[in-house]
Amino acid sequence: MSIRIRQMMKRFGSTEVLRGVDLDVAQGELVALLGPSGSGKTTLLKIIAGLEWPDAGELRVEGEDWLQLEAQRRRIGFVFQHYALFPHMTVRDNIAFGLSVRPRAIRPGRDQIAAKVEELLSFLQIGHLGGRYPAELSGGQRQRVALGRALAIEPKLLLLDEPFGALDASIRRDLRRWLRSVHEATNSTTLFVTHDQEEAFELADRVVIMGAGRIEQVGTAEHIHDYPATPFVARFMGATVELPVTLRAGRAERAGWDLTALPRAALPEGRGTLFVRPGDVEVRPDPAGEARILSAFSTGSTWRLELEDAGGMRIEAELPRRGQPELQQGASARLRATAGRVFPGGTDDGAAQPSAPIPLSKEIRR
Structure with missing residues (x-):
């Protein structure tokens, strides 16, 4: 199912939760809504499901106006973070629930429902759990049952709200790979909400970054990470080092820094801000260097440093522990940014326009 959202707006009291959201999702895509708490991603998902209603905007699925459809007519498969399984029902009965409560005119026969449930139990690799109750299952098994219940009605659209948020990290990793295989096998259109970057980028075809009720960027993992x-x-995305720079002829300059690894950008001359991840700051001890190491400690695999540069800015850097020269507190060092993103103006100038590398150094894959 293709989805078209235009100028979606939602307010709770005086709080604007969605502020003119536009989004298109193609048939068969797996799209992640990624952002911090309060960014509006779950509200957007609930509006698509018919569990919330917008104050303004357009929602069309396969060209049909879904704001004119009640939730039960949308054929949505919805999986919540905390499973929402019926505790008094067995796994089989939970999966069968959506089919068994359909109006009599469109309800499958008992044998058809039973066959569908057995098919899903096998597909989800939980055939041996059909007679158990939710309290007898692990978190990962419950999540599979919840997904089976959503898939049983053969939904036009599968929506997942923090589907793995209540699970341990190792179980989440296994279920992420499994969910991707389920998506590909069913060719469903799937949207899922998460605040976990690794989860979003591993699973999704495209990622939608949301912040304060707006879509900030849509793209692939590589594109969003690099640009x-x-x-x-x-x-x-972790660029916590924010450096005031001077822009000259498309280059960023700052005293005491080697910024020549950054691509030339189509930006107006004047002041700008360079955003760098701590892992993209190269530190080389040098008595003639203009930066000073304030502290250094090892996590086992990495060095974490706090430094002060020539302009008095305190910054953090992360370096692989192996192969590094000795890093002593109080030592002088040279600094080099191996990657980063430049925006014109200062960090207090509002929504700055991004830098445009010339030329684009890598093709963005779909």
């Missing part, structure tokens, strides 16, 4: 569109996205 954040706004300061918000840069910070969200």
Whole structure:
């Protein structure tokens, strides 16, 4: 099912939760809505499901106006973070529930329902659990049952709200790969909400970054990582080092820094801000260097440093522990940014326009 959302707006009291959201999702895509708490991603998902109603905007699925359809007529499969399984029902009965409560005119026969349930139990690799109750299952098994219940009605659209948020990290990793295989096998159109970057980028065809009720950027993992569109996205993606720079002839300059590894950008001359991840700061001890190491400690695999540069800015850097020269507190060092994103103006200038590398150094894959 293809989805078209235009100028979607939603307010709870005086709080604007969605502020003119536009989004298109193609048939068969798996799209992640990624952002911090309060960014509006779950509200957007609930509006698509018919569990919330917008104050303004358009929602069309396969060209049909879904704002004119009640939730039960949308054929949505919805999986919640906390499963929402019926505790008094067995696994088989939970999966069968959506089919068994359909109006009599469109309800499958008892044998058809039973066959569908057995098919899903096998597909989800939980055939041996059909007679158990939710309290007898692990978190990962419950999540599979919840997904089976959503798939049983053969939904036009599968929606997942933080589907793995209540699970341990190792179980989440296994279920992410499994969910991707389920998506490909069913060729469903799937949207899922998460605040976990690794989860979003591993699973999704495209990722939608949301912040404060707006879509900040839509793209692939590589594109968003390398070319954040706004300061918000840069910070969200871990670029916590923010350096005032001077822009001259498309180059960023700052005293005591080697910024020659950054691509030339189509930006107006004047002041700008460079966003860098701590892992993209190269530190070389040098008695003639203009930066000073304030602290250094090892996590086992990495060095974490706090430094002060020539302009008095305190910054953080992360370096692989192996193969590094000795890093002593109080030592002088040279600094080099191996990657980063430049925006014109200062960090307090609002929504700055992103830098445009010349030329684009890598093709963005779909």
